[in-house]
Amino acid sequence: MDNVDLARFQFGMTTIYHFLFVPLTIGLGFLTAVLQTSWHRKGRPEDLRLTKFFGTLLVINVAVGVVTGLVQEFQFGMNWSAYSRFVGDVFGAPLAMEGLAAFFLESVFLGLWLFGWNRLSPRLHLATIWAVAAGGVLSAAFIMAANSWMQRPVGYTINAQGRAQMTSIWAVMTNTVFLWAYVHVILASLITASAVMLGVSVWHLRKRNSPEVFNRSARLALIVLIPSTLVNLLVGSELGVVEGTYQPMKIAAAEAQWNTCQPCSFSLFQIGGGTRDETPTKVIQIPHLLSLLATNSWNGKVLGLNQVNAQYQQQYGPGDYVPNVFIQYWSMRVMAYGGALVLLIALIGGLLYWRGSLGRTRWFLHLAVWMAPLPFIMNIAGWMLTENGRQPWIVQGLQKTGDGVSASVGAATIVTSIIIFGVLYGALAIVDTVLMTHYARKQLVREDERPEESPGELEFISY
Amino acid sequence: MVTFWFIAITVLWTGFMLLEGFDFGVGALHGIVGRDEVGQREVMHTIAPVWDGNEVWLVVAIAGMFAAFPGWYATGISALYPLVVLLLIALILRGVGIEFRNRRDSARWRRGWSTALILSSLLAPLLVGIMLADFAHGLPIDANQEFVGNFGDLLPGYSVVTGIAFVAITLLHGAVFLSLKVHGEPHERAMLATRVLAPVAVALVFAMVIWTHVVIGHGALLNLIELIALVAALGALFLVLRGAWGWAFVATATTIASMVVTILGDLYPNVIISTLNPANNLTVHNTSSGPYSLKVMTIVVAIFLPVVLAYQAWTYYVLRRRLTQA
Numbered sequence: 128m129d130n131v132d133l134a135r136f137q138f139g140m141t142t143i144y145h146f147l148f149v150p151l152t153i154g155l156g157f158l159t160a161v162l163q164t165s166w167h168r169k170g171r172p173e174d175l176r177l178t179k180f181f182g183t184l185l186v187i188n189v190a191v192g193v194v195t196g197l198v199q200e201f202q203f204g205m206n207w208s209a210y211s212r213f214v215g216d217v218f219g220a221p222l223a224m225e226g227l228a229a230f231f232l233e234s235v236f237l238g239l240w241l242f243g244w245n246r247l248s249p250r251l252h253l254a255t256i257w258a259v260a261a262g263g264v265l266s267a268a269f270i271m272a273a274n275s276w277m278q279r280p281v282g283y284t285i286n287a288q289g290r291a292q293m294t295s296i297w298a299v300m301t302n303t304v305f306l307w308a309y310v311h312v313i314l315a316s317l318i319t320a321s322a323v324m325l326g327v328s329v330w331h332l333r334k335r336n337s338p339e340v341f342n343r344s345a346r347l348a349l350i351v352l353i354p355s356t357l358v359n360l361l362v363g364s365e366l367g368v369v370e371g372t373y374q375p376m377k378i379a380a381a382e383a384q385w386n387t388c389q390p391c392s393f394s395l396f397q398i399g400g401g402t403r404d405e406t407p408t409k410v411i412q413i414p415h416l417l418s419l420l421a422t423n424s425w426n427g428k429v430l431g432l433n434q435v436n437a438q439y440q441q442q443y444g445p446g447d448y449v450p451n452v453f454i455q456y457w458s459m460r461v462m463a464y465g466g467a468l469v470l471l472i473a474l475i476g477g478l479l480y481w482r483g484s485l486g487r488t489r490w491f492l493h494l495a496v497w498m499a500p501l502p503f504i505m506n507i508a509g510w511m512l513t514e515n516g517r518q519p520w521i522v523q524g525l526q527k528t529g530d531g532v533s534a535s536v537g538a539a540t541i542v543t544s545i546i547i548f549g550v551l552y553g554a555l556a557i558v559d560t561v562l563m564t565h566y567a568r569k570q571l572v573r574e575d576e577r578p579e580e581s582p583g584e585l586e587f588i589s590y
Numbered sequence: 591m592v593t594f595w596f597i598a599i600t601v602l603w604t605g606f607m608l609l610e611g612f613d614f615g616v617g618a619l620h621g622i623v624g625r626d627e628v629g630q631r632e633v634m635h636t637i638a639p640v641w642d643g644n645e646v647w648l649v650v651a652i653a654g655m656f657a658a659f660p661g662w663y664a665t666g667i668s669a670l671y672p673l674v675v676l677l678l679i680a681l682i683l684r685g686v687g688i689e690f691r692n693r694r695d696s697a698r699w700r701r702g703w704s705t706a707l708i709l710s711s712l713l714a715p716l717l718v719g720i721m722l723a724d725f726a727h728g729l730p731i732d733a734n735q736e737f738v739g740n741f742g743d744l745l746p747g748y749s750v751v752t753g754i755a756f757v758a759i760t761l762l763h764g765a766v767f768l769s770l771k772v773h774g775e776p777h778e779r780a781m782l783a784t785r786v787l788a789p790v791a792v793a794l795v796f797a798m799v800i801w802t803h804v805v806i807g808h809g810a811l812l813n814l815i816e817l818i819a820l821v822a823a824l825g826a827l828f829l830v831l832r833g834a835w836g837w838a839f840v841a842t843a844t845t846i847a848s849m850v851v852t853i854l855g856d857l858y859p860n861v862i863i864s865t866l867n868p869a870n871n872l873t874v875h876n877t878s879s880g881p882y883s884l885k886v887m888t889i890v891v892a893i894f895l896p897v898v899l900a901y902q903a904w905t906y907y908v909l910r911r912r913l914t915q916a
Binding site: 186187189190191193194195196197198200201203204205206208209211212214215216217218219220222223224225226227228230231232234235236237238239241242243246247286290292293294296533534535536540543544547548551555558562565566 | 638639640641642643645646648649650652653654656657658659660661663664665666667668669671672674675678679681682683685686688689690693694734735736737738879880882883886887890891894895898901902905908909911
């Protein structure tokens with residue numbers, strides 16, 4: 128492994144880890160706000176108990192999300208200083224805007240929400256959780272705008288020093304890749320959080336803990352989960368078309384399509400198909416489906432890896448422009464099949480709820496708990512697909528990944544920091560899991576039975 | 591425009607050290623001032639609602655450097671790599687320490703997180719101080735704006751003293767904050783802590799400010815900001831001994847702010863000095879983004895910074911009440 132591989136490994140590791148928490152907290156922020164709104168409007172005590180219950184899970188994960196997000200903020204400078212110098216003018220702006228417009232909102236109001244139960248009027252207090260939810264949704268917008276610029280650079284010019292310089296913030300913020308990717312990520316966040324909410328709720332239903340309360344949260348989770356999953360399968364497919372327009376390699380590699388085809392079939396899975404294996408055994412091919420997915424037309428033409436590679440060699444000079452095909456092929460399928468599975472389970476759950484037998488159908492109560500980790504795996508697969516599919520570029524068509532690393536940082540330094548972050552993140556994962564399991568399994572306490580635990584102040588969460 | 595952005599970055603760093611400064615101090619002192627579990631919980635309650643919002647100042651300072659001065663961000667962070675890793679470890683442990691410390695009813699769990707919290711709250715201001723001081727002291731930077739030194743180059747005497755001065759002043763800042771915020775026995779211990787810490791902190795601030803002037807200042811006389819730092823530090827000592835906690839807090843806040851402004855202000859128009867050749871110095875001009883990007887960012891800052899200040903100030907107003915042990 129050379130410096131580039133090490134730096135990529137570190138970035139991938141820390142970013143994937145950070146993104147386990149991001150969608151969960153964005154989605155849970157929204158769901159908690161919905162629960163509190165419902166309590167505020169209808170005054171049902173169950174809704175208040177659920178607000179506090181899921182609010183606790185939110186806070187635990189925000190803590191890890193926030194501190195691992197700090198690492199992200201420094202990482203571009205640490206291992207990718209050549210990249211940072213090259214793109215800072217364009218790429219830095221959305222990051223700074225994220226901090227100012229979104230991250231402040233989320234962090235300041237989360238603190239106020241936690242400690243404001245008895246200090247703010249109910250209306251104002253409700254507004255603070257919505258500010259938290261809005262902060263999360265907004266911050267994703269800026270981050271996705273920055274990321275989408277790496278997939279499809281727009282609104283810039285290359286200046287005399289050979290650096291990218293922004294010419295239109297409007298172009299950066301209305302990048303088609305960004306708009307689709309943003310909707311995709313927000314829906315993924317709702318899916319992640321509602322799958323967790325459903326999993327926790329059915330676990331309690333199975334244990335017959337406060338069934339009248341957890342029936343309500345299961346209902347809310349299903350109401351969010353079913354349409355989000357359905358729509359996101361379509362949005363994800365459209366995002367594929369959009370990205371395929373600007374990054375044909377990404378889509379060709381996702382289908383291990385070595386040579387141009389028209390019309391193109393989609394294989395359910397394949398045997399073989401390593402990095403340089405051009406003749407994998409494709410199993411169960413569905414005619415026309417790839418054309419449809421990649422181009423939105425029945426007989427659309429999909430460029431093959433060899434053809435795009437030849438074209439890029441002419442355009443950008445000699446080299447290998449094919450990303451890791453194995454990762455592309457399978458990450459795409461993990462996401463698509465996972466999404467279909469989640470949708471199926473959610474629909475069954477919806478049907479059971481509608482028939483009023485959700486709490487009695489024990490096999491489903493088991494199944495839905497085990498579904499909760501699925502969206503996390505799909506989230507990881509989604510990032511693998513989109514970032515690995517961009518390789519060998521760090522900014523599509525402008526800078527190669529190998530040219531983006533820090534010249535002054537040696538392999539030993541990167542390895543040391545990988546080990547340190549690895550150990551620390553591993554320990555954090557254990558602690559977070561322990562706490563999540565502890566709080567997710569906790570019985571609900573009735574409002575009137577709540578013991579006064581903290582000195583003087585009645586805070587539902589004590590420090 | 592580049593000057594405006596240099597000022598903006600200075601304001602962001604100042605805001606971070608000013609606000610997170612007392613969080614660091616409180617975190618480091620919570621064991622001593624709180625002593626038993628009830629006391630420690632009361633102490634931690636003073637910062638639990640606000641630390642996260644305070645830390646965003648750092649995020650925005652770093653992202654602002656990335657956006658407005660990519661060259662400063664790229665060279666600075668990659669040169670300071672080992673210190674950055676340590677700083678991140680400290681900030682990670684601190685953040686989760688505050689949030690997780692009291693989430694399990696186990697003395698071992700709490701003790702573990704308390705230890706992590708104390709160490710990381712001491713380490714973070716030390717590292718921030720060293721990093722800012724390194725920019726002023728200078729690093730071996732070649733003509734391509736690349737760092738060509740080793741770990742030893744990151745720890746000159748001046749930077750270490752600056753780091754320690756930041757630790758001392760954040761401890762004092764935190765102790766004064768606690769004297770304002772808590773009651774009963776923890777209050778007594780917080781007041782005692784301020785009296786012990788104040789003389790030490792003031793001596794270190796004097797050393798740091800004068801050394802900064804020697805390293806990077808212009809002319810024989812101290813400039814206005816450096817003088818403000820010294821006067822505010824002396825004022826803090828005087829007010830601590832008088833027991834005027836409100837004004838003492840203003841004084842420690844002013845001291846921290848003027849310490850940050852001293853370093854960055856004396857550094858301007860440079861952003862990182864090169865110890866190899868003055869021609870290699872990184873400046874606001876040779877590291878900055880283009881005028882269009884800076885203009886966009888200026889509009890964003892002009893809109894959002896006042897809004898952020900308003901709601902963050904409002905948060906402190908809502909949470910202003912002294913904690914009572916009833």
